[in-house]
Amino acid sequence: MIMAGGKGERFWPKSRVSKPKQLLPIVSNNTMIEDTVKRLEGLAEYKNIFISTNESLLDDIRKILPQIPTENYILEPFGRDTAPAIAFGAVFIQKRDPGSVMVVLPADHLIMEKDIFQKDLTIAQNLARDTGCLITFGIKPARIETGYGYIELGEVINTEYDNHAYEVISFKEKPDYTLAKEYFQKGNFMWNSGMFIWTTNAILEAIEKYLPEMYNGLMEIEDSIGTADEKEVIRKNFETFPKISIDYGVMEKSDNVLSLKAQYTWDDVGSWSSLSRVNKMDENNNVIRSDWKGIDTKNSIVISDHGIISTIGINNLVIVKDGDAVLVADRSREQEVKKIVQELKDNNDLKKYIL
Amino acid sequence: MIMAGGKGERFWPKSRVSKPKQLLPIVSNNTMIEDTVKRLEGLAEYKNIFISTNESLLDDIRKILPQIPTENYILEPFGRDTAPAIAFGAVFIQKRDPGSVMVVLPADHLIMEKDIFQKDLTIAQNLARDTGCLITFGIKPARIETGYGYIELGEVINTEYDNHAYEVISFKEKPDYTLAKEYFQKGNFMWNSGMFIWTTNAILEAIEKYLPEMYNGLMEIEDSIGTADEKEVIRKNFETFPKISIDYGVMEKSDNVLSLKAQYTWDDVGSWSSLSRVNKMDENNNVIRSDWKGIDTKNSIVISDHGIISTIGINNLVIVKDGDAVLVADRSREQEVKKIVQELKDNNDLKKYIL
Numbered sequence: 001m002i003m004a005g006g007k008g009e010r011f012w013p014k015s016r017v018s019k020p021k022q023l024l025p026i027v028s029n030n031t032m033i034e035d036t037v038k039r040l041e042g043l044a045e046y047k048n049i050f051i052s053t054n055e056s057l058l059d060d061i062r063k064i065l066p067q068i069p070t071e072n073y074i075l076e077p078f079g080r081d082t083a084p085a086i087a088f089g090a091v092f093i094q095k096r097d098p099g100s101v102m103v104v105l106p107a108d109h110l111i112m113e114k115d116i117f118q119k120d121l122t123i124a125q126n127l128a129r130d131t132g133c134l135i136t137f138g139i140k141p142a143r144i145e146t147g148y149g150y151i152e153l154g155e156v157i158n159t160e161y162d163n164h165a166y167e168v169i170s171f172k173e174k175p176d177y178t179l180a181k182e183y184f185q186k187g188n189f190m191w192n193s194g195m196f197i198w199t200t201n202a203i204l205e206a207i208e209k210y211l212p213e214m215y216n217g218l219m220e221i222e223d224s225i226g227t228a229d230e231k232e233v234i235r236k237n238f239e240t241f242p243k244i245s246i247d248y249g250v251m252e253k254s255d256n257v258l259s260l261k262a263q264y265t266w267d268d269v270g271s272w273s274s275l276s277r278v279n280k281m282d283e284n285n286n287v288i289r290s291d292w293k294g295i296d297t298k299n300s301i302v303i304s305d306h307g308i309i310s311t312i313g314i315n316n317l318v319i320v321k322d323g324d325a326v327l328v329a330d331r332s333r334e335q336e337v338k339k340i341v342q343e344l345k346d347n348n349d350l351k352k353y354i355l
Numbered sequence: 356m357i358m359a360g361g362k363g364e365r366f367w368p369k370s371r372v373s374k375p376k377q378l379l380p381i382v383s384n385n386t387m388i389e390d391t392v393k394r395l396e397g398l399a400e401y402k403n404i405f406i407s408t409n410e411s412l413l414d415d416i417r418k419i420l421p422q423i424p425t426e427n428y429i430l431e432p433f434g435r436d437t438a439p440a441i442a443f444g445a446v447f448i449q450k451r452d453p454g455s456v457m458v459v460l461p462a463d464h465l466i467m468e469k470d471i472f473q474k475d476l477t478i479a480q481n482l483a484r485d486t487g488c489l490i491t492f493g494i495k496p497a498r499i500e501t502g503y504g505y506i507e508l509g510e511v512i513n514t515e516y517d518n519h520a521y522e523v524i525s526f527k528e529k530p531d532y533t534l535a536k537e538y539f540q541k542g543n544f545m546w547n548s549g550m551f552i553w554t555t556n557a558i559l560e561a562i563e564k565y566l567p568e569m570y571n572g573l574m575e576i577e578d579s580i581g582t583a584d585e586k587e588v589i590r591k592n593f594e595t596f597p598k599i600s601i602d603y604g605v606m607e608k609s610d611n612v613l614s615l616k617a618q619y620t621w622d623d624v625g626s627w628s629s630l631s632r633v634n635k636m637d638e639n640n641n642v643i644r645s646d647w648k649g650i651d652t653k654n655s656i657v658i659s660d661h662g663i664i665s666t667i668g669i670n671n672l673v674i675v676k677d678g679d680a681v682l683v684a685d686r687s688r689e690q691e692v693k694k695i696v697q698e699l700k701d702n703n704d705l706k707k708y709i710l
Contacts, residue, residue: 013665291705293695296688307679308708310368310695313688317669321681324662326674328683333651333668340648340665350646353663 001050001089003194004033004061004107005076009341010271010334013325014303017355022107023060026269027278031064033107043118048097050074051107052089077235082194083249084241087207087214088234091222094200101125102203104196104246110278112265123161124197124260131258134206134251135197138166138190138259139266146180147270149173149192149247151259164261171252190259192247193266202256210253214241271334272301272318290321301331325353356405356444358549359388359416359462360434364696365626365689368680369658372710377462378415381624382633386419388462398473403452405429406462407444432590437549438604439596442562442569443589446577449555456480457558459551459601465633467620478516479552479615486613489561489606490552493521493545493614494621501535502625504528504547504602506614519616526607545614547602548621557611565608569596626689627656627673645676656686680708 008021015021022033030038033051040049046067052074053061062070074092076085086104093102103121111117120137128135138151154167171192175183183189196203208215217237224233242249251257267278276299279287286297290304294311302309304321311319318334320327329337344350363376370376377388385393388406395404401422407429408416417425429447431440441459448457458476466472475492483490493506509522526547530538538544551558563570572592579588597604606612622633631654634642641652645659649666657664659676666674673689675682684692699705 013663291708293698293702293705295691295694304681307681308368308699308705309681309683310692311683312691312695313685314672314683317683319681319683321676326659326662326664326676326681328664328666328669328672328674330668336650336667337665339650340667343648344663347648350648350663353646 001052001074001086001093001102002033002036002105002107003082003085004051004053004057005079005085006106006108007079008108009338012337012341012354013320013322013327014305018056018060020057020108021269023057023064026108026275027110032109032269033061034064036105036107036109037065037068039111039114039117043121044103047072050089050093052076052085054079077231077238080238080241081243082246083207083211083244084214084238086196086203086246087211087218088221088238090200090203090207091218092225094204095222095225097200099199099201101128102198102200104194106194106268108269109193109195110267110269117264119162120260120263121197123165127161127165127258127260128197128199128202132199132202133256133258134202134254135165136168136251136257136259137193137195137197137262137266139193139262141184141189141191144177144180144184145191146175146177148268150175150183150189151192153188153190153259153261157258161260162263164263166259166261168257168259171247190261191266193262193268194247196246196251197260203250206250206254206256210250211242211244217241271337272303272320273331273334275301275303299331356407356429356441356448356457357388357391357460357462358437358440359406359408359412360431360440361461361463362434363463364693367692367696367709368675368677368682369660373411374415375412375463376624378412378419381463381630382465387464387624388416389419391460391462391464392420392423394466394469394472398476399458402427405444405448407431407440409434432586432593435593435596436598437601438562438566438599439569439593441551441558441601442566442573443576443593445555445558445562446573447580449559450577450580452555454554454556456483457553457555459549461549461623463624464548464550465622465624471619474517475615475618476552478520482516482520482613482615483552483554483557487554487557488611488613489557489609490520491523491606491612491614492548492550492552492617492621494548494617496539496544496546499532499535499539500546501530501532503623505530505538505544506547508543508545508614508616512613516615517618519618521614521616523612523614526602545616546621548617548623549602551601551606552615558605561605561609561611565605566597566599572596626692627658627675628686628689630656630658654686 004022008015011021023031025031050072054076074089124135150172152169154169157165221234221237224230275287284298287301290302291308296313297311299316301318316331318329318331344354359377363370366376378386380386405427409431429444479490505527507524509524512520576589576592579585630642639653642656645657646663651668652666653670656673671686673684673686696709699709
């Protein structure tokens with residue numbers, strides 16, 4: 001199940017409400033969701049690939065992914081964070097194919113080395129089926145990073161799983177810099193990637209245990225699937241679901257969790273600035289994706305949909321032009337783009353710039 | 356005679372080859388040339404207002420200034436700096452109205468207080484007629500400024516001219532900062548504004564004396580005016596004219612120069628940054644002329660033709676979006692916009708962005 005309901009506000013002005021990050025060609029010439037599906041080719045049949053998203057993005061995604069069967073779209077009536085989205089997906093898949101192994105993948109992450117990724121997925125699948133545990137991919141930190149949650153690994157469970165399946169000691173919230181540095185040095189703290197593997201039975205059992213009210217709603221939904229009331233029942237129950245992440249709602253509480261240390265290269269491409277990690281830079285550490293003419297321009301990201309951007313005497317800026325909007329931000333302040341988007345949303349005159 | 360042949364490259368990307376500064380609404384809602392003509396209303400009749408420009412700008416200027424008679428356009432075949440442009444204009448006006456007083460005004464400067472300006476012009480006109488001297492307006496420096504030439508004033512010549520007509524000791528090239536500071540403190544160093552008043556006789560005599568070869572060409576042009584050969588003779592002679600400014604070619608050499616200390620407020624609005632002198636600033640010293648949403652934005656100029664510009668964590672930048680181009684420059688580096696324009700001109704793929 002590919003999670004494709006996200007808003008991707010950090011990529012404004014390229015991302016808009018109608019065009020979130022997963023529908024944009026951020027890293028390659030393909031949209032991120034397209035690359036996510038391509039990465040599964042050879043391992044999963046299209047009939048077994050499910051897309052979790054919402055009505056407003058459905059048409060655009062179906063145009064991008066004509067190979068995915070219509071009945072494999074899992075439509076949330078509202079965005080309610082990852083626990084409800086994943087739980088709903090689990091019920092949907094459980095109904096279609098009881099007792100199957102489910103892989104949860106964000107639609108907007110970058111994974112290099114498709115073959116290694118598929119090998120890891122195969123190991124994870126066996127691990128999930130053999131142990132009945134909830135498996136999470138842990139990413140070996142490539143730098144001191146305060147932007148992610150961490151997984152503290154315990155012992156390797158055994159050598160059967162290519163020697164990189166671990167017990168989980170604890171989940172950690174996003175750390176401050178000092179702590180992130182400590183994690184980086186210790187070596188057994190992995191980034192929590194938001195990619196999960198489990199049997200539908202295992203995740204539904206965990207939800208029943210840790211989010212029992214939601215579980216009751218899910219059972220109502222399960223009964224309604226295929227009936228005339230389906231949509232109405234989904235909507236009614238979703239309204240009562242809490243806005244909670246799967247990490248916070250289930251993973252951190254469960255004692256039935258293992259982590260597979262990813263062998264592939266991963267990047268969440270969480271902001272414009274992250275493009276300097278995954279794009280070729282010029283000799284002044286700039287990432288330029290635009291007609292451009294610059295003087296004394298360093299450590300900057302320069303992107304436009306078309307036209308020219310000219311820069312003189314600048315350092316450490318993100319400059320993005322898209323359609324009727326231009327963003328100029330210090331790279332250290334990028335996360336505040338979300339704040340800008342929120343303020344535009346609340347302003348009747350300026351709202352049009354996020355649609 | 357309004358000098359309207361300039362290229363205004365420093366206002367790229369708003370100014371383009373086909374749309375130089377004087378044809379843009381830089382300061383008010385009117386184009387600068389329109390405001391220049393309006394500033395003369397009540398003092399000069401339209402039939403006595405001449406526009407010095409070139410073929411490529413003619414149609415646009417005539418649309419902006421329908422009140423100026425067609426026969427008052429003085430068309431240079433090539434741009435050749437101010438000495439040839441002014442000399443050609445002097446011959447043109449001399450032929451039309453021999454022995455008249457000629458006022459030379461740039462089309463792209465800002466002058467506040469129209470009434471004071473007109474009073475000063477009247478005094479200058481009397482001074483030029485009475486003395487036969489070449490009169491230049493000197494502007495009392497408002498700040499330490501290295502971007503202009505200076506006029507060193509001597510004694511007030513007499514009280515007849517409202518007590519602000521002065522002998523000129525010398526003209527000074529653009530100074531370095533230390534010297535500019537000295538000029539600022541001394542009090543008798545004025546900015547050379549590029550505005551002149553003289554009789555056509557006086558300026559043509561001075562040109563005969565200091566630029567004799569050009570003078571011979573001008574006399575050929577004078578003879579050809581109104582004949583079938585006029586255009587051809589102008590072109591042929593202009594080709595031989597030197598690229599030289601009126602200051603360097605005539606004013607600095609002449610011992611027949613006076614300066615009138617301007618009583619009005621003047622600004623050449625020479626760059627985007629200068630808008631902070633002539634526009635209202637917000638509480639963080641920003642000049643904003645665009646839909647805008649910003650966080651922690653200071654001392655910046657933000658301008659767009661339409662659409663939104665969003666800024667986060669920036670200081671002392673000029674950001675201008677116009678059509679298919681965006682400029683982001685440190686304010687201290689603004690003069691290098693001309694270099695960008697030159698580089699675009701020399702690049703076949705990017706040339707389109709200056710047209």
